[in-house]
Amino acid sequence: MSLVSVHNEWDPLEEIIVGTAAGARVPRAVRSVFAVEYAGEYDSQDQVPSGPYPDRVLKETEEDSTSCARSSRSSASRSGVRSSATTPP
DSSP: OOSSSOTHHHHHOOOOOOOOTTTTTOOOOOHIIIIIIIIOOOOOGGGSOOOOHHHHHHHHHHHHHHHHHHHHHHHHHHTTTTEEOOOOO
């Protein structure tokens, strides 16, 4: 059970959770997504790029999330909001 109670987007902020990009992947395009997003660019679902993001993208994302976590901890402590960061698996 979650320790954070959310009823709508207007309730006061209770917790900030910053995640990690470790292991992030571009998902394989299923038929419905292919039809909406990629049909004009590719002839088949198998041609749509998928798999791990480039290391450069993951590194930049981790730098941004670390900065975000640091900033949110500082702001959260002043406002009474809990702040936590996940750790890579």
